[in-house]
Amino acid sequence: MYLRNLSEELIVEFISRSLLSKPGHGEYLFYPEDARDLLPRAPRILLSMDAYSISSLKLPWRDYSDIGWSSLSGAISDIVAKGGIPHACMIALGLPHTFKQEELEALIRGFREASEYYNVRVLGGDTNSTSDGWIAISTIGFTTARTPPSRSGLKVGDYIIVSGIYGAMGYVAKEGIEKSSGVDWVVKYTKRPLVKIEIGYVIENNYKYISASMDVSDGLSYTLYTMSKLSNCGIVLETPPLVPSELYEHCKGDEECLLEYSLHGGEEYGIVLGVKPEYKNLVQKDLEYFNIPYKVIGKAITKQGLYFHGKELPIYRYDQFRGWSLLTTSLP
Amino acid sequence: MYLRNLSEELIVEFISRSLLSKPGHGEYLFYPEDARDLLPRAPRILLSMDAYSISSLKLPWRDYSDIGWSSLSGAISDIVAKGGIPHACMIALGLPHTFKQEELEALIRGFREASEYYNVRVLGGDTNSTSDGWIAISTIGFTTARTPPSRSGLKVGDYIIVSGIYGAMGYVAKEGIEKSSGVDWVVKYTKRPLVKIEIGYVIENNYKYISASMDVSDGLSYTLYTMSKLSNCGIVLETPPLVPSELYEHCKGDEECLLEYSLHGGEEYGIVLGVKPEYKNLVQKDLEYFNIPYKVIGKAITKQGLYFHGKELPIYRYDQFRGWSLLTTSLP
Numbered sequence: 001m002y003l004r005n006l007s008e009e010l011i012v013e014f015i016s017r018s019l020l021s022k023p024g025h026g027e028y029l030f031y032p033e034d035a036r037d038l039l040p041r042a043p044r045i046l047l048s049m050d051a052y053s054i055s056s057l058k059l060p061w062r063d064y065s066d067i068g069w070s071s072l073s074g075a076i077s078d079i080v081a082k083g084g085i086p087h088a089c090m091i092a093l094g095l096p097h098t099f100k101q102e103e104l105e106a107l108i109r110g111f112r113e114a115s116e117y118y119n120v121r122v123l124g125g126d127t128n129s130t131s132d133g134w135i136a137i138s139t140i141g142f143t144t145a146r147t148p149p150s151r152s153g154l155k156v157g158d159y160i161i162v163s164g165i166y167g168a169m170g171y172v173a174k175e176g177i178e179k180s181s182g183v184d185w186v187v188k189y190t191k192r193p194l195v196k197i198e199i200g201y202v203i204e205n206n207y208k209y210i211s212a213s214m215d216v217s218d219g220l221s222y223t224l225y226t227m228s229k230l231s232n233c234g235i236v237l238e239t240p241p242l243v244p245s246e247l248y249e250h251c252k253g254d255e256e257c258l259l260e261y262s263l264h265g266g267e268e269y270g271i272v273l274g275v276k277p278e279y280k281n282l283v284q285k286d287l288e289y290f291n292i293p294y295k296v297i298g299k300a301i302t303k304q305g306l307y308f309h310g311k312e313l314p315i316y317r318y319d320q321f322r323g324w325s326l327l328t329t330s331l332p
Numbered sequence: 333m334y335l336r337n338l339s340e341e342l343i344v345e346f347i348s349r350s351l352l353s354k355p356g357h358g359e360y361l362f363y364p365e366d367a368r369d370l371l372p373r374a375p376r377i378l379l380s381m382d383a384y385s386i387s388s389l390k391l392p393w394r395d396y397s398d399i400g401w402s403s404l405s406g407a408i409s410d411i412v413a414k415g416g417i418p419h420a421c422m423i424a425l426g427l428p429h430t431f432k433q434e435e436l437e438a439l440i441r442g443f444r445e446a447s448e449y450y451n452v453r454v455l456g457g458d459t460n461s462t463s464d465g466w467i468a469i470s471t472i473g474f475t476t477a478r479t480p481p482s483r484s485g486l487k488v489g490d491y492i493i494v495s496g497i498y499g500a501m502g503y504v505a506k507e508g509i510e511k512s513s514g515v516d517w518v519v520k521y522t523k524r525p526l527v528k529i530e531i532g533y534v535i536e537n538n539y540k541y542i543s544a545s546m547d548v549s550d551g552l553s554y555t556l557y558t559m560s561k562l563s564n565c566g567i568v569l570e571t572p573p574l575v576p577s578e579l580y581e582h583c584k585g586d587e588e589c590l591l592e593y594s595l596h597g598g599e600e601y602g603i604v605l606g607v608k609p610e611y612k613n614l615v616q617k618d619l620e621y622f623n624i625p626y627k628v629i630g631k632a633i634t635k636q637g638l639y640f641h642g643k644e645l646p647i648y649r650y651d652q653f654r655g656w657s658l659l660t661t662s663l664p
Contacts, residue, residue: 028480029378029414029482032483032558033414033482033483034380034382034410034413034414034547035378035380035410035411035413035414035471035473036378036379036380037377037378037379037414037475037480038376038377038379039375039376039377040372043371043372044370044371045370045371045372045377046361046367046369047367047368047370047420047455047456047470047472048366048367048422048456049422049424049456049458049470050424050458051425051457051459051460052460053426053460053461053462078367081366081367082366084367088379090379090380090381091381092382092383092424092468093383094385094426094464094466123379124379124381125381125383126381126382126383126468127383128383128384128385128466129385130385130462130466131463132426132463132464134460134462134466136381136424136468136470138379138422138424138468138470140377140472143369147360148360148369150361150362150365151364151365215366230364
């Protein structure tokens with residue numbers, strides 16, 4: 001059964017029934033309304049919009065539920081990086097007529113599972129017919145931070161703290177899809193990227209001590225490069241970020257090998273924080289309180305560029321626009 | 333020059349420079365951040381998401397700037413109908429490689445002109461590559477209404493007040509695109525649909541007196557049908573809504589002719605209000621204060637269906653999913 005055999009109303013009805021969050025206390029509007037009402041949960045609103053072509057999220061070991069999950073993870077990550085707690089989202093879909101009913105069901109299940117896991121409500125959305133499937137997700141979150149950290153606030157001397165576990169998507173980029181599909185740990189880490197919502201709390205609680213923050217969606221080297229470039233400084237790495245134990249074995253602990261894989265991935269959705277040196281311990285204490293995997297990987301320096309053991313590192317970018325597997329070199 | 337000749341960064345840079353609203357008082361985040369921060373402007377937030385395939389917005393007399401304008405008008409209309417003042421939006425785009433640079437510039441100009449006209453800020457968005465262009469717009473607004481009116485609150489005896497001017501898109505649907513392109517007033521009224529933001533004020537000020545509200549995006553008959561069906565009642569029309577003087581001449585003032593054209597259009601973005609009979613004058617006074625064109629066209633009745641002079645009217649729907657010109661009959 002393909003979507004072209006179903007009416008738009010049936011499709012929208014199905015999505016709404018299985019996905020939409022009911023009005024909460026003090027809220028009134030619900031499906032089939034075109035807008036939803038909600039009350040602020042914290043003094044400051046954070047708003048973001050993320051869109052994907054469905055094919056760019058495809059990996060052989062991802063089914064449509066994994067694609068739904070991955071797209072929602074990417075969307076909320078933008079809010080978390082700015083010290084917000086993602087509260088709700090709207091999802092617009094462009095689906096081909098040839099999309100199968102069970103594919104739609106899997107996609108919606110992925111959204112729902114992510115929505116429940118992250119405690120992010122799906123309030124509504126829109127469905128369109130297209131020849132080339134796409135997903136657009138708008139997320140609203142709230143933060144108590146008086147000044148949410150930007151990407152560009154890094155100061156020389158700041159510690160670079162990186163949350164999350166790196167290297168699996170870098171393995172895919174380096175070794176190729178075919179080889180990667182046979183490697184269990186690579187498949188496990190890239191099938192459904194995980195965002196640690198709790199980092200949002202850490203950032204809003206410590207906004208005065210966090211000079212800069214950005215999530216890792218297009219590869220760790222690109223995030224480090226962007227933050228340092230916008231902040232007019234450089235970064236020296238002293239150690240690789242956290243990696244899966246399997247990558248550590250694969251690299252036999254060699255740091256250059258670990259960096260090679262962990263810098264050039266994508267969709268890890270960890271957060272890179274620039275932390276004022278005098279408050280490093282406070283931020284670390286909070287990260288540990290929330291059980292967030294992290295590592296202090298280096299420091300901001302005056303000289304522009306990204307360095308390890310005195311050597312300048314090349315910058316790669318994981319580019320959604322050009323397809324998931326294509327890496328482009330753009331030396332700083 | 334086609335988009336495939338430009339890098340994603342150049343495209344995003346161009347869109348951002350020409351479209352994005354700067355941080356206001358008490359706001360911090362700006363391009364190239366993935367999220368924006370803002371402060372609530374009224375106690376209750378309204379959120380909506382609207383998406384279009386670009387081809388569904390195409391009319392021979394619409395250029396890409398008109399398409400940008402039209403999509404933003406449709407997006408904010410959902411907020412206005414619920415008694416909100418649209419404050420800001422995020423725009424995600426899917427653009428084909430074969431899109432020309434001047435087409436992109438026109439599209440962005442249309443967004444910007446609408447954004448300035450409506451005083452709705454564009455905060456950010458996302459750009460993707462696709463074979464089949466699309467636009468997704470998420471809008472945030474604020475309302476002082478304690479209970480924003482739903483579509484389903486109509487009560488027997490309520491007056492039906494309709495804002496906006498109808499008939500031009502109905503003319504296109506009935507007479508066809510080719511004939512319509514030669515008719516000046518039809519082109520004028522359908523080139524750039526206009527939303528009267530001020531209706532948002534009227535609705536939030538009178539939310540206690542307005543039992544139901546819905547905007548007209550898929551044709552007036554479909555809006556009246558949806559509101560009455562969800563409210564378990566019917567509607568009897570006593571007169572057509574406001575129409576262009578040219579349609580009045582075309583119909584020689586015949587009410588059935590006027591209804592035929594004005595009920596079966598789309599994208600007029602007027603608002604249909606159900607108003608409690610004892611407060612009709614108060615609501616009318618407010619509509620007049622804001623110079624909003626409107627007409628009291630009928631009343632909610634017990635018997636389900638849509639009636640005029642004792643005759644039941646057929647319901648048409650302007651269906652984005654199936655292309656702009658296809659009308660489907662779905663008798664109530």
